[in-house]
Amino acid sequence: MAQFNTDKIQTPSQAVGQATLMPQALRLGQPVGPRLVGGTTFIGKSGLDSVQVQILAQACLQGLDAARQVVFGWQRQGQSLADIYVRGIAPCARLVGEWWSADRLDFGMTTIVSTHLQQLLYDFSAEFLQEAPQPRNGWSLLLMTEPAAQHSMGLFMLSEFFKQAGWAVTLGVPQDVAEFKRLWQADWFDAVGVSVSSDRHIETLGTVLTQLKGSSVNLNVRLFVGGPMALLDPSKLAGIPAEVVALDAIATVQRITQSMSAKPVQTDGVRAE
DSSP, X not given: OOOOOOTTSOOHHHHHHOGGGSOGGGOSOOOOSHHXXXXXXXXXXXXXXXXXXXXXXXXXXXXXXXHHHHHHHHHHTTOOHHHHIIIXXXXXXXXXXXXXXXXXXXXXXXXXXXXXXXXXXXXXXXXXXXXXXXXXXXXXXXXXXXXXXXXXXXXXXXXXXXXXXXXXXXXXXXXXXXXXXXXXXXXXXXXXXXXXXXXXXXXHHHHHHHHHHHHOSSTTOEEEEESXXXXXXXXXXXXXXXXXXXXXXXXXXXXXXXXXXXXXXXXXXXXXX
């Protein structure tokens, strides 16, 4: 599994000191935690707005404990972890990506925030999976990044929503095409989802996935692709033999689960015909 390399990045205190690189919202120098979000009145799901997302970004720069306190504050105000993931953590990751692209954050700061956001997902995983669990549906799913992908946070978040919906999920971050193939061929999967974050491997994916579908253990495997490229330029994915899904995690799980409802399920390792 790919991991962020934090050996040479700055500490949060060093990063916060570089004020000239930071967006104005992150130069406030105010403590982040329940006090900062506690006075806000949320109305349903509209409470996690752009201001709250920026507060989470600042907290991630201050440290993991500060980031956790923001999430705890949101929970105390009635936000579910599902809403926090989709309307808080995911937008925060996109926002930091935009700041990085615009040279408003350096590599060290961007890595700190990304690392802490991903750690939040790990920390709250057990609680999230118990928040609204569904019965096991008998379907197995392989979720993979494209080969040599740098980030896997979005795919991990998606895997959590699928698990909560009753799927058996295998998560893979292959380092090359050979490992990508091995993961696919390792077991029976009812569906395979591939996250594509760039156009570097699109042509290769089109060829490899065509071959893999023809030699899969399950010849009726359902294949879909998503990720940043599906949102930015889905037309580039036209050569991949898969359904393109450009939705948030909740909507993606709903669409794929509903589309599988007519498929046979596994019983004691044997597929129904």
